[in-house]
Amino acid sequence: MVNIKINGMDVQAPEGSTILEAARLAHIRIPTLCYLKEINEIGACRICVVEVKGARTLVTACVYPISEGMEITTQSPKVIEARRNTLKLILSDHDKECLSCVRSGNCELQTLCQEYGVDDAHEYEGAMNEFELDTSAPHLVRNNNKCILCRRCVAACEKFQSVGVIGPNMRGFATNIGSAYGMPLGSTACIDCGQCISVCPVGALYEKDNTDDVFAAIADPEKHVFVQTAPAVRAALGEEFGYEVGTGVEGKMAAALRRLGFDGVYDTNYGADLTILEEAHEFLDRFKNGGKLPLITSCSPGWVKFCEHYFPDMTENLSSCKSPHQMQGAMIKSFVAKQKGLNPKDIVTVSVMPCTAKKFECKRDDEDGTGYPDVDVVITTRELARMIKRAGIDFRNLPDEAFDDPMGEYSGGAVIFGTSGGVMEAALRTAVYWITNDDTNTPVEFNEVRGMGGIKEATYTVGDVTVRVAVASGTSNARELLNRVKNGETQYDFIEVMGCPGGCINGGGQPQVTAEVRNFTDYRTARMNALYRYDEASAVRKSHQNNSLQTLYKEFLGDIGGEKAHHLLHTTYVKRGLYEEV
Ligand code: SF4
Numbered sequence: 001m002v003n004i005k006i007n008g009m010d011v012q013a014p015e016g017s018t019i020l021e022a023a024r025l026a027h028i029r030i031p032t033l034c035y036l037k038e039i040n041e042i043g044a045c046r047i048c049v050v051e052v053k054g055a056r057t058l059v060t061a062c063v064y065p066i067s068e069g070m071e072i073t074t075q076s077p078k079v080i081e082a083r084r085n086t087l088k089l090i091l092s093d094h095d096k097e098c099l100s101c102v103r104s105g106n107c108e109l110q111t112l113c114q115e116y117g118v119d120d121a122h123e124y125e126g127a128m129n130e131f132e133l134d135t136s137a138p139h140l141v142r143n144n145n146k147c148i149l150c151r152r153c154v155a156a157c158e159k160f161q162s163v164g165v166i167g168p169n170m171r172g173f174a175t176n177i178g179s180a181y182g183m184p185l186g187s188t189a190c191i192d193c194g195q196c197i198s199v200c201p202v203g204a205l206y207e208k209d210n211t212d213d214v215f216a217a218i219a220d221p222e223k224h225v226f227v228q229t230a231p232a233v234r235a236a237l238g239e240e241f242g243y244e245v246g247t248g249v250e251g252k253m254a255a256a257l258r259r260l261g262f263d264g265v266y267d268t269n270y271g272a273d274l275t276i277l278e279e280a281h282e283f284l285d286r287f288k289n290g291g292k293l294p295l296i297t298s299c300s301p302g303w304v305k306f307c308e309h310y311f312p313d314m315t316e317n318l319s320s321c322k323s324p325h326q327m328q329g330a331m332i333k334s335f336v337a338k339q340k341g342l343n344p345k346d347i348v349t350v351s352v353m354p355c356t357a358k359k360f361e362c363k364r365d366d367e368d369g370t371g372y373p374d375v376d377v378v379i380t381t382r383e384l385a386r387m388i389k390r391a392g393i394d395f396r397n398l399p400d401e402a403f404d405d406p407m408g409e410y411s412g413g414a415v416i417f418g419t420s421g422g423v424m425e426a427a428l429r430t431a432v433y434w435i436t437n438d439d440t441n442t443p444v445e446f447n448e449v450r451g452m453g454g455i456k457e458a459t460y461t462v463g464d465v466t467v468r469v470a471v472a473s474g475t476s477n478a479r480e481l482l483n484r485v486k487n488g489e490t491q492y493d494f495i496e497v498m499g500c501p502g503g504c505i506n507g508g509g510q511p512q513v514t515a516e517v518r519n520f521t522d523y524r525t526a527r528m529n530a531l532y533r534y535d536e537a538s539a540v541r542k543s544h545q546n547n548s549l550q551t552l553y554k555e556f557l558g559d560i561g562g563e564k565a566h567h568l569l570h571t572t573y574v575k576r577g578l579y580e581e582v
């Protein structure tokens with residue numbers, strides 16, 4: 001331990017700590033903007049400056065290591081003035097339309113300006129950059145007029161995802177963040193994951209907003225509008241309404257959706273159980289009959305697009321299963337339409353997803369089992385929160401309500417789809433039953449594939465069958481894992497990949513977590529735990545025990561993996577290059 005003084009107080013901190021980390025131990029918050037732990041420690045924005053006795057200039061706390069006897073002041077007039085000046089300089093070239101900005105209320109720049117009493121930048125009036133919005137990608141908008149050049153998005157794209165399609169262009173005052181040579185993002189091999197949006201501290205990056213489309217569909221008397229919500233949404237939506245991170249709000253969410261006026265309020269968990277039946281069947285078929293292995297899951301459209309761009313020679317390894325919400329969309333437009341006597345052309349299916357890549361996925365080819373798009377509109381968790389607020393729904397005081405039949409019933413295996421390892425665990429629960437024909441003495445929990453580790457591996461032996469599995473989340477981990485497979489370093493039978501680090505609980509459409517929370521708390525695990533609590537509380541834990549699905553196959557689909565199921569629930573992939581015309 002190293003002994004230092006912060007603001008005159010004795011503090012001990014582990015050797016190697018930065019001033020920022022040591023101050024946290026003494027419950028002193030030093031503001032940051034560009035700093036993201038482990039991925040963007042660049043000391044560039046200088047909002048975290050502090051005084052160190054004996055140093056000739058102010059130093060940046062996020063990268064400056066402590067040393068024995070160091071005396072630090074974090075709140076002197078000189079420090080405060082320097083931070084104010086930094087904020088004024090940022091604002092001098094910033095589009096300050098806070099009133100309608102998508103980040104107003106949780107913008108890290110706005111919060112700091114409020115804390116430091118900075119409301120404009122008259123002292124630095126002069127030229128301002130004027131950038132055109134980049135709307136070329138299917139999922140996001142880049143508004144560089146609000147960008148503060150912190151480079152957090154660049155770090156996320158490169159280090160979490162190993163995609164690296166964005167970076168700084170030009171020099172000096174003209175510096176801007178974008179793709180190489182100013183190419184539109186939609187022309188690059190971006191995977192639409194939205195991790196850049198998640199880490200942006202301001203309103204420079206945001207999803208393409210489809211909330212007006214949904215309000216319009218609901219108001220159209222000719223349309224029957226059915227909504228479904230992904231497992232991970234319930235683990236994070238509450239954050240938009242002031243609940244602690246990791247609070248599950250499934251019942252209130254269903255109640256809010258009903259009050260928004262949807263004709264059917266369904267749970268994508270039903271689609272997740274359906275995916276398991278089809279995917280576990282596909283796995284056992286390939287495993288027993290010499291099909292292409294390892295089978296790799298296909299629920300995550302960010303991951304699928306990554307595979308298509310960067311590992312096109314492995315697209316045959318992808319499961320042909322559509323993702324759960326696409327399967328469910330196809331079922332709404334076929335099975336539910338038949339049950340309710342509706343024409344699929346009059347049905348609008350809306351998916352609430354933790355994911356921005358789903359906005360791309362619903363427009364892909366071969367995602368239209370009935371001849372109509374399986375899913376018409378995807379909105380993110382953040383957009384749902386916006387709709388609930390705009391509709392004046394008192395979310396916190398809503399009663400807990402259930403989803404509608406026939407797509408409200410789910411197993412615990414379905415709800416854990418929302419976290420890394422969940423799809424694998426759910427598939428194993430069912431595959432083990434199918435191998436052993438025993439549902440009472442076989443395991444439910446497969447702890448080896450749980451948790452926030454980037455790559456997890458396990459080997460399971462059931463009877464005379466041994467299965468080697470791996471789980472990766474974040475495409476940079478997926479890249480490492482697939483390279484190992486391609487190089488023959490290791491062999492697996494079944495791999496789960498989720499595009500976002502930690503899985504959908506940390507998807508690019510989830511409520512934004514400020515750097516303050518991101519850097520110093522394990523918010524991913526808190527959200528993950530909310531899903532495992534739902535799993536433990538479920539009367540049925542295994543997908544094949546979902547009674548509604550048994551009815552679906554008996555009355556409508558026929559055999560699992562059969563011809564009708566294949567037509568409606570499976571899809572195809574594309575081998576892409578690294579650049580695309582838009
Ligand atoms: S990014 Fe922040 S400071 Fe800028 S307009 Fe939006 S809310 Fe205001």
Ligand code: SF4
Nearest residue numbers: 157190191193194196
């Ligand atoms: S959406 Fe994902 S891949 Fe595309 S620029 Fe953002 S972080 Fe990179």
Ligand code: SF4
Nearest residue numbers: 147148150151153200
């Ligand atoms: S877009 Fe956002 S995250 Fe990226 S550099 Fe600009 S302000 Fe930072």
